[in-house]
Amino acid sequence: MRRELFDIPEGVIYLDGNSLGALPKHVAARMQEVISHQWGTRLIRSWSEGWWEAPQRIGDRIGRLIGAAEGQVVVGDSTSVNVFKALMAAVKGTTRSEIVVDESTFPTDGYIAQSVGELTGLKVRAAQPSSLDINEDTAVVLLNHVDYRTGAMLDMAELTGQAHAAGAPVVWDLCHSAGVIPIRLDELQVDYAVGCSYKFLNGGPGAPAFIYVPKHKQATFENPLSGWNGHRAPFAMEASYDPDPGIARARVGTPDILSMLALDAALDVWDDVDMQVVWKCGLSLTAQFRTHVTRLTSLEIITPDEIPRGNQISIRCADAKNVMDELIARGVIGDHRPPDVLRFGFAPLYVTSGDVLRAAEILAEIVN
Amino acid sequence: MRRELFDIPEGVIYLDGNSLGALPKHVAARMQEVISHQWGTRLIRSWSEGWWEAPQRIGDRIGRLIGAAEGQVVVGDSTSVNVFKALMAAVKGTTRSEIVVDESTFPTDGYIAQSVGELTGLKVRAAQPSSLDINEDTAVVLLNHVDYRTGAMLDMAELTGQAHAAGAPVVWDLCHSAGVIPIRLDELQVDYAVGCSYKFLNGGPGAPAFIYVPKHKQATFENPLSGWNGHRAPFAMEASYDPDPGIARARVGTPDILSMLALDAALDVWDDVDMQVVWKCGLSLTAQFRTHVTRLTSLEIITPDEIPRGNQISIRCADAKNVMDELIARGVIGDHRPPDVLRFGFAPLYVTSGDVLRAAEILAEIVN
Numbered sequence: 001m002r003r004e005l006f007d008i009p010e011g012v013i014y015l016d017g018n019s020l021g022a023l024p025k026h027v028a029a030r031m032q033e034v035i036s037h038q039w040g041t042r043l044i045r046s047w048s049e050g051w052w053e054a055p056q057r058i059g060d061r062i063g064r065l066i067g068a069a070e071g072q073v074v075v076g077d078s079t080s081v082n083v084f085k086a087l088m089a090a091v092k093g094t095t096r097s098e099i100v101v102d103e104s105t106f107p108t109d110g111y112i113a114q115s116v117g118e119l120t121g122l123k124v125r126a127a128q129p130s131s132l133d134i135n136e137d138t139a140v141v142l143l144n145h146v147d148y149r150t151g152a153m154l155d156m157a158e159l160t161g162q163a164h165a166a167g168a169p170v171v172w173d174l175c176h177s178a179g180v181i182p183i184r185l186d187e188l189q190v191d192y193a194v195g196c197s198y199k200f201l202n203g204g205p206g207a208p209a210f211i212y213v214p215k216h217k218q219a220t221f222e223n224p225l226s227g228w229n230g231h232r233a234p235f236a237m238e239a240s241y242d243p244d245p246g247i248a249r250a251r252v253g254t255p256d257i258l259s260m261l262a263l264d265a266a267l268d269v270w271d272d273v274d275m276q277v278v279w280k281c282g283l284s285l286t287a288q289f290r291t292h293v294t295r296l297t298s299l300e301i302i303t304p305d306e307i308p309r310g311n312q313i314s315i316r317c318a319d320a321k322n323v324m325d326e327l328i329a330r331g332v333i334g335d336h337r338p339p340d341v342l343r344f345g346f347a348p349l350y351v352t353s354g355d356v357l358r359a360a361e362i363l364a365e366i367v368n
Numbered sequence: 369m370r371r372e373l374f375d376i377p378e379g380v381i382y383l384d385g386n387s388l389g390a391l392p393k394h395v396a397a398r399m400q401e402v403i404s405h406q407w408g409t410r411l412i413r414s415w416s417e418g419w420w421e422a423p424q425r426i427g428d429r430i431g432r433l434i435g436a437a438e439g440q441v442v443v444g445d446s447t448s449v450n451v452f453k454a455l456m457a458a459v460k461g462t463t464r465s466e467i468v469v470d471e472s473t474f475p476t477d478g479y480i481a482q483s484v485g486e487l488t489g490l491k492v493r494a495a496q497p498s499s500l501d502i503n504e505d506t507a508v509v510l511l512n513h514v515d516y517r518t519g520a521m522l523d524m525a526e527l528t529g530q531a532h533a534a535g536a537p538v539v540w541d542l543c544h545s546a547g548v549i550p551i552r553l554d555e556l557q558v559d560y561a562v563g564c565s566y567k568f569l570n571g572g573p574g575a576p577a578f579i580y581v582p583k584h585k586q587a588t589f590e591n592p593l594s595g596w597n598g599h600r601a602p603f604a605m606e607a608s609y610d611p612d613p614g615i616a617r618a619r620v621g622t623p624d625i626l627s628m629l630a631l632d633a634a635l636d637v638w639d640d641v642d643m644q645v646v647w648k649c650g651l652s653l654t655a656q657f658r659t660h661v662t663r664l665t666s667l668e669i670i671t672p673d674e675i676p677r678g679n680q681i682s683i684r685c686a687d688a689k690n691v692m693d694e695l696i697a698r699g700v701i702g703d704h705r706p707p708d709v710l711r712f713g714f715a716p717l718y719v720t721s722g723d724v725l726r727a728a729e730i731l732a733e734i735v736n
Contacts, residue, residue: 007408016412023408031403032396035630039573040375040391043701044384051573078621080595081449108596108621111609115594119487126607149605196622205407205419205625226483227448228476236706237517239494241479253446253476254564256627257573262403333411338604 001281005269006202006350013355013362015334018148018176018312018345021202021266030265034258051257055208055229056248058260061267062197062210065275066174067184072214074247075197075263076255079175079209080108081225082194085250086171086211087116087140088224090192096139096168098123100132106148109173113142129154138168145183146176146310149337151286151303153177153310160188175199180282180311180348182275185212192217200311200347201270203263211250218246227252269349281348282311285356289313289344292360297367302341315342317367326366332359369649373637374570374718381723381730383702386516386544386680386713389570389634398633402626419625423576423597424616426628429635430565430578433643434542435552440583442615443565443576443631444623447543448476449593450562450579453618454539455484455508456592457581458560464507464536466491468500474516477541481510497522506536513551514544514678517705519654519671521545521678528556543567548650548679548716550643553580560585568679568715569638571631579618586614595620637717649716650679653724657681657712660728665735670709683710685735694734700727 007023008014014022038046050057059073066073077085087099101113103126110126117124122139134141141163146153156172163170169191177183179200185193193212197203213221226241228234229251233242243249290301290313300316303309317323320336327334327342334344344359375391376382382390406414418425427441434441445453455467469481471494478494485492490507502509509531514521524540531538537559545551547568553561561580565571581589594609596602597619601610611617658669658681668684671677685691688704695702695710702712712727 007404009409009411012411014411020407020412020415022411023403028400028403028408031399031626035391035396035399035572036375039388040396041377043377043380043382043390044388044703045696045701046573047388077445077449078595078623080597080621081445081593084593106596107599107602107605107607110607111594111596111599114609115592119592198622204403205414206622206628207626208624209621224483224487225449225452226479227446228474228479229448231475231479234475237475239475239478241482253448253577254566254574255446256576256624258399258575258630259624259627260574262626328413333413335412 001278001349002269003350003352008350011331013332013359015332015344015346015351015359017202017347018199018343019335020205021199021347022350024202024266024269026268027262027265031258031262034261054257054260054264055251055255058264058267059210059247062201065270066178066193066212067182067186068212069186071247073210073212074250075208075210075260076251077209079173079194079196080112082209082211083109083112083171083173084116085223085225086192086194087113087142089221090140090169090171091116091120091122092222094139097137098125098139100125100127100134100138100141102129102143103127104147104149105144106173106175109142109144129159132159132162134163134166134168136166138166141168141170142173143170144173144176148176149341150314151310151312153308157188160190176310181279181308186214197263201267203266204259206259207263208256208260213247213250218249221249223249225252229253278348282346283307285346285348285351286311286313288353288356289346289360292357293363296360296364299367311348312343312345316340317342323366327363330362332362369646369717370637371718371720376718379699381700381727383700383712383714383719383727385570385715386567386711387703388573389567389715390718392570392634392637394636395630395633399626399630402629422625422628422632423619423623426632426635427578427615430546430569433638434546434561435550435554436580437554439615441578441580442618443578443628444619445577447541447562447564447577448480450577451477451480451510451539451541452484453579453591453593454560454562455481455510457589458508458537458539459484459488459490460590462507465505466493466507468493468495468502468506468509470497470511471495472515472517473512474541474543477510477512497527500527500530502531502534502536504534506534509536509538510541511538512541512544516544517709518682519678519680521676525556528558544678549647549676554582565631569635571634572627574627575631576624576628581615581618586617589617591617593620597621646716650714651675653714653716653719654679654681656721656724657714657728660725661731664728664732667735679716680711680713684708685710691734695731698730700730
């Protein structure tokens with residue numbers, strides 16, 4: 001859709017935007033300005049010339065892409081840390097006994113849920129999304145919108161409704177769906193959401209993550225990581241913690257400004273992008289790859305052939321690691337996930353139909 | 369000492385390196401390489417070409433400056449988050465009842481201690497460093513090495529000894545001492561330490577913080593933020609959390625690589641620096657400023673005139689905010705802390721005796 005805005009190396013077909021998004025061309029120059037002018041020349045003054053509010057301002061930019069109105073998304077910390085904040089806030093004061101996690105969760109979500117369980121005395125129960133059994137014991141449900149391994153997508157409307165019917169809040173992890181699917185957080189009355197910005201949002205390696213706390217939840221959102229950036233009056237240097245009334249209470253410490261402003265710059269490629277168009281483009285790319293791979297090889301595709309789905313195709317392949325090494329040697333960059341999965345991500349902003357065909361042909365040459 | 373390595377704007381006397389360190393000249397070019405080559409060209413491959421191990425490698429570089437042998441310092445997250453990790457790990461399983469914090473602590477340390485107290489049922493007691501009364505009820509002691517407001521320095525050997533005599537571990541916050549004082553973490557058998565890298569270490573705005581966990585504490589260090597980067601085998605994507613045996617267990621989520629590699633570049637200016645020489649240079653600069661200010665004004669200096677002390681001079685001044693605005697307008701950049709403190713930091717690597725004299729003269733012109 002906007003490949004001309006990206007720096008894709010000559011000879012490379014990049015199908016790993018679901019792991020690390022490609023570099024928008026203008027980011028390097030912007031970062032020169034940030035480093036040389038904002039840090040080098042303006043020095044400490046830059047904190048009052050845009051740095052301090054950057055997490056909320058950039059949060060709003062991401063909010064537009066995930067169906068969140070302004071003032072409900074803030075950028076900072078890692079996804080893991082934001083899962084911790086959301087879960088701890090969600091179970092604060094609960095009289096219920098369990099945290100429900102989808103059993104195919106990205107590992108870090110499950111690890112953090114385990115820690116939250118230990119800290120709060122709650123049990124963690126891993127369940128299949130098709131039979132979550134959310135009930136009156138469920139304190140919170142933590143779900144991955146798109147399965148990182150298979151690309152299967154959960155029905156956010158249906159599962160959020162199930163949780164609410166049982167009186168449980170839900171935390172959605174959007175790491176593999178933000179930037180590919182029209183998400184409707186506000187409309188579906190999602191309780192909390194988190195996600196990273198370095199995959200399909202192409203914000204840069206390890207770019208800061210985000211957390212969504214809707215307006216009506218903010219007054220009761222207790223951040224367990226009560227750092228000074230979330231204080232109502234951070235520079236008053238008060239002795240006791242008094243959280244900001246709004247989304248800033250989800251902030252913790254001083255944010256990594258260079259990574260954050262690289263993300264800010266990178267988000268320019270999303271200006272005026274219609275997520276419905278991105279979504280249709282992604283569906284088309286994954287469908288084309290499926291057709292080519294099925295035609296050219298006998299490999300098993302484990303990504304479900306249904307709509308909705310994530311923007312990736314995962315393929316079972318006994319010798320996945322070596323096959324991926326060979327693909328990369330031939331210029332097709334995807335990744336593999338143990339034990340036997342080849343993953344290919346199709347970022348609609350910069351992957352073309354030509355890339356898709358050529359990648360399938362090279363894959364076929366290797367495995368046949 | 370090494371001013372030629374820094375980009376200090378023409379006409380600026382920069383006395384705020386205790387808040388945001390100045391820009392080393394070579395960082396901008398290095399970040400071009402990181403962005404254009406490592407992110408843009410190498411893409412996902414960079415994770416196995418140095419990115420994944422960067423937090424430990426850079427941690428070791430900081431370790432050299434704070435008296436920690438290799439394999440005990442890791443970089444990532446903010447200071448606030450690292451205080452949380454250290455305190456939670458320190459009180460895990462304790463049968464004692466209180467967390468002791470120095471009463472003039474930087475606010476975020478106290479806020480995080482409060483949250484840890486609420487999560488664990490421990491009481492937080494704020495005490496004067498001169499009468500901490502560490503006793504058999506004390507589960508952990510959290511101390512700021514240098515007071516951010518006054519520049520007073522605590523005696524790390526004496527207070528660590530006091531804590532250990534009472535059977536309590538101690539967490540030292542080095543935010544205002546790392547990069548100015550020869551710290552001896554290993555030698556003093558400090559239990560845990562945290563600090564930021566964007567002040568005297570000049571790692572860039574909001575650069576990642578660090579945490580020190582000595583070898584003999586690592587096996588029992590339980591990170592409450594059990595993210596996948598701290599896992600023994602992160603890419604095995606196992607369902608349960610099994611921490612790395614070493615310092616990597618203090619990692620959490622995917623680190624902000626751009627901010628982290630800017631810090632890495634910035635640390636080059638510390639290569640071969642002898643912290644004893646830095647320390648003496650800093651003492652000389654602060655002594656000179658004290659002398660000039662005392663000679664030229666009647667302002668009250670609240671930084672203690674004793675050794676050791678931090679590399680800053682704090683001055684009581686009724687109209688601190690306006691005076692600082694005027695100083696900045698005339699090219700002397702310090703900062704103010706409410707209600708009535710002017711702060712001036714003296715980074716030995718780039719502040720000169722000429723800067724010190726001129727800053728005192730301009731201050732005198734404004735207040736007299």
